[in-house]
Amino acid sequence: MSEAELKRTPLYDEHVAAGGKMVPFGGFEMPVQYTSIIQEHTAVRTRAGLFDVSHMGEILIQGPRALDFVQKISCNDHAKMTVGRAQYTGLMYPEGTLVDDMLVHKMTDDAYFLVVNAANTDKDFAYIQEVAAGEDGVEVINQSAEYAQLALQGPLALEVLQPLTGTDLAGIRYYHFTWGEVLGHKAIIARTGYTGEDGFELYVAPEHAAEIWRAILKSGAPKGVIPAGLGARDTLRLEAGMCLYGNDIDRTTTPLEAGLGWIVKLDKGDFIGRDVLERQAQEGVERKLVGFEMIDRGIARHGFPVFLHPDDGEPAGVVTSGTHSPTLRKPIGMAYVPSEAAEPGREMWVSIRGQVRKAAIVALPFYSRKRKKKA
């Protein structure tokens, strides 16, 4: 894609003014970092960081048969969701593999709001429309242009955002949302995120995005809140063991292979790809996504071959994501390996630019936040 075709979010000017390094991502010009990935990462873990995630896609499924339809295209069970609940799931191909991963928000009994990956929005919308063709009682609407999305993530997110809204943020539980207002502008306020921290994702009209962006940064500045880019978003999600579509999951991987068995509900009734997943559940999968830490030096990155013995000629698997973990201060990653080898503690080797380096499989996630005890 040439730069001329890249889209800009309503916050583009804010990013440039803040010194954001703009890179192409998912068809948009997005900030990969402002000052430093590690500083932005640390801000989110210890204080809070503000992300522009307006590139994400929003697709509304509505009509009297909306629930049945969402149940059909998704592997998770949405029947027991209450209005105001958000759920993570996979959008499924008949092969049991993933069109995308997404968040489903139940807006009303007849309306479900799907948030999908930027690079997949057009593909997802076309696919969902194709499945919906000939179905009565379901309407599919691409609302991506109607929303800007801001994610305020980190332990101070609530106290930074609360002064800007009349909505009681403490009343929104994790993976719940409500319609509310921010600076008097209508907003979906969701307690969701992609960083492994507490935080909020705000869906607002594009024309109010810049005002809200500036107000959050002003409210948060005395507490050390800073804007954070896609670079920190990637290191944060990887530490939290969250998959990135296009890296760790794609149209060739099933949710069971990716360690996403917790979003596969075989007993909910039929859905697209269910037969494949049921067979995999019974017979076991051939490969599994695992976390690893490097023992030898170097960063194992996406696409690097994985070996179960240092002198094997043929790779047994592949690295899907790899980075330097700012929290653990060492190289970490995720890789597909044969299921029989997918045991924490087991050694594996990665070819890093032609040199075979030792790593160890570890349990995911690499990082999980300390949750406050319930009073």
Add this chain to the structure above:
Amino acid sequence: MSVPKDLRYTKTHEWMRREGDVAVVGITHYAQDQLGEVVYVELPEVGAQAAAGEELGTLESVKAVSELYAPVGGEVVEVNEHLSDAPNLVNDDPFGEGWLVKIKIAEEGETLDAAAYEKLVAEESA
């Protein structure tokens, strides 16, 4: 963007400073800024032979990998051991504490003066 006048530069963004028959080599301020925070530096062993213009090591940031090319050829006589614990020196002080290797010059390479290097950076960042 800092480009000290007394150094020689390569088109691949290394700098070198002559100290007698030894070249002190690092990457430029522009290079470290493009790369982002360096988290891992892989350098040759002392005694290794460098060939002018050939790969000599690797620098990795969170997001990217960058190769280090030798501005001159010769024996590697010293490497900056501090970088294994403090790779961020490459960012914090690229022309000083963040130096990478010292090479006993046996073969000259193709280098630019500060003015030519500044012009190159201006073109690349345009």
